[in-house]
Amino acid sequence: MERLTPMLKVRDLVLRFGGVTALNGVSFDVGHGELFAIIGPNGAGKTSIFNCLNGVYRPQEGTIELAGAPLTGKSPAAIASLGVARTFQNLGLFQHLSLIDNLMLGRHHLMSTGMLSGMLWWGRAKREEIAHRSAVESIIELLELESYRRMPAGLLPYGVAKRAELGRALAMEPTLLLLDEPVAGMNLEETEDMARYITEVRRQLPVTMILVEHDMGLVMDLASRVLVLDFGVVIATGEPAEVQENPQVIEAYLGGAA
Numbered sequence: 001m002e003r004l005t006p007m008l009k010v011r012d013l014v015l016r017f018g019g020v021t022a023l024n025g026v027s028f029d030v031g032h033g034e035l036f037a038i039i040g041p042n043g044a045g046k047t048s049i050f051n052c053l054n055g056v057y058r059p060q061e062g063t064i065e066l067a068g069a070p071l072t073g074k075s076p077a078a079i080a081s082l083g084v085a086r087t088f089q090n091l092g093l094f095q096h097l098s099l100i101d102n103l104m105l106g107r108h109h110l111m112s113t114g115m116l117s118g119m120l121w122w123g124r125a126k127r128e129e130i131a132h133r134s135a136v137e138s139i140i141e142l143l144e145l146e147s148y149r150r151m152p153a154g155l156l157p158y159g160v161a162k163r164a165e166l167g168r169a170l171a172m173e174p175t176l177l178l179l180d181e182p183v184a185g186m187n188l189e190e191t192e193d194m195a196r197y198i199t200e201v202r203r204q205l206p207v208t209m210i211l212v213e214h215d216m217g218l219v220m221d222l223a224s225r226v227l228v229l230d231f232g233v234v235i236a237t238g239e240p241a242e243v244q245e246n247p248q249v250i251e252a253y254l255g256g257a258a
């Protein structure tokens, strides 16, 4: 089960864009193996947290630690190589490449053999390629994408493309996976399928996940804990049932109409 040392430790993040304070003193911990959800009304600062975690934005104040190592100030590439991957709401797939090639590209940073040494050390490169293909195949199997393997990503049905996007991020073998609205634009059946795959990933792989999602049903079903943001401030953190009944959360979502 979850260990006591947090996997991720975020303290007092402040992020400003000119006069706009997107994050105003955000702190939270995420435990190993948790599925931690971040929710909040539009503009609350959810995407800004993701962009601070993966190094795209540099917060003016605060610290972020991954398994004890500081992430603040590191480049997105350095953070990715420390094991942080994300999925994109609008899909980060290369449309003309097959699904399998998209997943292989996800493994690029794990590959030690470059093109030239690949030619010189053909045997080693070949062995490495076989190992990468086999890792990709197990993700394809886990996400039941077998029949789409050779299809260009641009031709995948929407629900399948979102699943392939999850596969691309998993191919990086992340220890921390940031899921950005994995069911946005999906119908009920596709949403239920995605929930099942996320649960299966969590059961089978040693990955901690942070989920940003507007679909409350999905959040309440999947999350071990939920953080609620409003205007860049954390207004509640707790188990789904607890957070749902918090008067401040109800107020933030319904603007006092409840």
Ligand SMILES: Nc1ncnc2c1ncn2[C@@H]1O[C@H](COP(=O)(O)OP(=O)(O)OP(=O)(O)O)[C@@H](O)[C@H]1O
Pocket: 017, 020, 021, 022, 040, 041, 042, 043, 044, 045, 046, 047, 048, 049
């Ligand atoms: N690059 C940027 N430049 C200027 N302002 C920004 C930038 N990124 C975010 N903001 C502002 O920061 C605030 C938080 O935005 P953010 O996108 O993090 O919210 P969000 O909770 O993800 O919203 P949504 O649910 O609509 O995606 C908003 O006021 C937004 O306009």
